[in-house]
Amino acid sequence: MLQTRKIRENKAEYIKLLKVKNFDANNIFNLLIDLDDQRKEAQIKCDELLSKSNNLSSQIGKLYKTGDTNKVASLKKESIIIKDESKIFLNKQNKLEREIKDLLVQIPNIPHPSVPVGKSDLDNLVVKQKAEAPALYDGAKPHWDLTERYGLIDFGLGNKITGSGFPVYTNKGAKLQRALISYFLDKNINAGYLEYLPPLLVNEASGFGTGSLPDKEGQMYHVNEDNLYLIPTAEVPVTNFFRDIIVNEFPVKCTAYTPCFRREAGSYGKDVRGLNRLHQFDKVEIVQIERPENSYDILNEMVEHVSSILDELELPYRILKLCGGDLSFTSALTFDFEVYSAGQKKWLEVSSVSNFEDYQSNRLKLRYKDSNGKNQLCHTLNGSALALPRIYAALIENNQTPDSIIIPKALQAYTGFDIIK
């Protein structure tokens, strides 16, 4: 959520930048500022009346002691009138505040000036490509064939007990998954991130804090009886640790492994085959909270960190700077990581590293004290390091031989085996 004050200060610039996100802010900004003017006016009036009424009350208190009951009665009458009048302005103020908030949640975050113009994912900018597609033997398979042949994942079994999009990992397939989780967590811990193992269900306030609610209500599983939501990413619980907090020590670097749950309503077809899109999947997330002046350095640091993991796994990948049309509602700048999965001959998104600037912090009321002792909003950043299923798919597709799958060196200490036959 943007701040009205900043919209007032940077109106023209924001309108220009939001055009990159294909969002026409002109009318909504004007409306917003107008409502905010009205709000201030109502507040001034309301405060004035309440001040008078507070004054009368304390006078009444003193008069009771002197026993001047006539005077008390007349002051009471006066006070009731003032109080009634103040309620009119208070209601007006509350109504305007609600209207302003309703508008604010409709406005996406301001994109960073470097965000390229574009309509869709086709316009994303490739900023780095480290992709020697492996030379596979003739007749190399996509992962859904490999997982079946080597008994790594039983999609049918998941289908039976839950539904499609809920795979069951078995034997070495399960061990490989567990190895990847441990490996990612260790990489993150070694880079200075503090590990958390958070709850997988969050309350409504947390959903709102990270902007999952109300925007993506339909994408989250909801436990009706207790009014809790299954997390779509660890970003939700972890970022909400810092809700209503004034941070005074930086850096704040968190990592967490969690399963993630997404309804993915409306997805179908080839894109959802095998591990490509699931309702439940594992992900290791990194989250950082920083002061505004450092946040873009931190974003680069996070991009470097994710790159180093993919380097070590020897996976071909590329980094995309998302264009305005593909950038998420809440993000100011996002780098996507895609690995090349040679069995499918496809790029698969495995990580998305974003700077949200103060867009989330404003909802979260996440602040720090600046050098003048004033409270300012922090910047929040997060990224996947990494999302498991597509890494898994690319790993087994890229490392297949006609009769085996080779485990990359970096993982062998975690799997305890170097080949799957």
Next chain:
RNA sequence: GGUGAGGUGGCCGAGUGGCUUAAGGCGCACGCUUGGAAAGCGUGUAAACGGGAAACUGUUUCGGGGGUUCGAAUCCCUUCCUCACCGCCA
């Protein structure tokens, strides 16, 4: 799930309708003191939204929401949470 006790500032904790402008303590910051430190003494120390060039100042906030009252941390209703014991249970 049942019964009971609670929820007050960064933390502890007093506070049963107006002497609360939330006591007192701890912590923190600054100053005095010191060769330096500790102790001691003094001063300051919440947030949000407003007004004001500034000094300063108004309103709101004692878990959340609603109510009674001229006036609520205090009384009433409601809801959430915590703790204790009981029940159930990995």
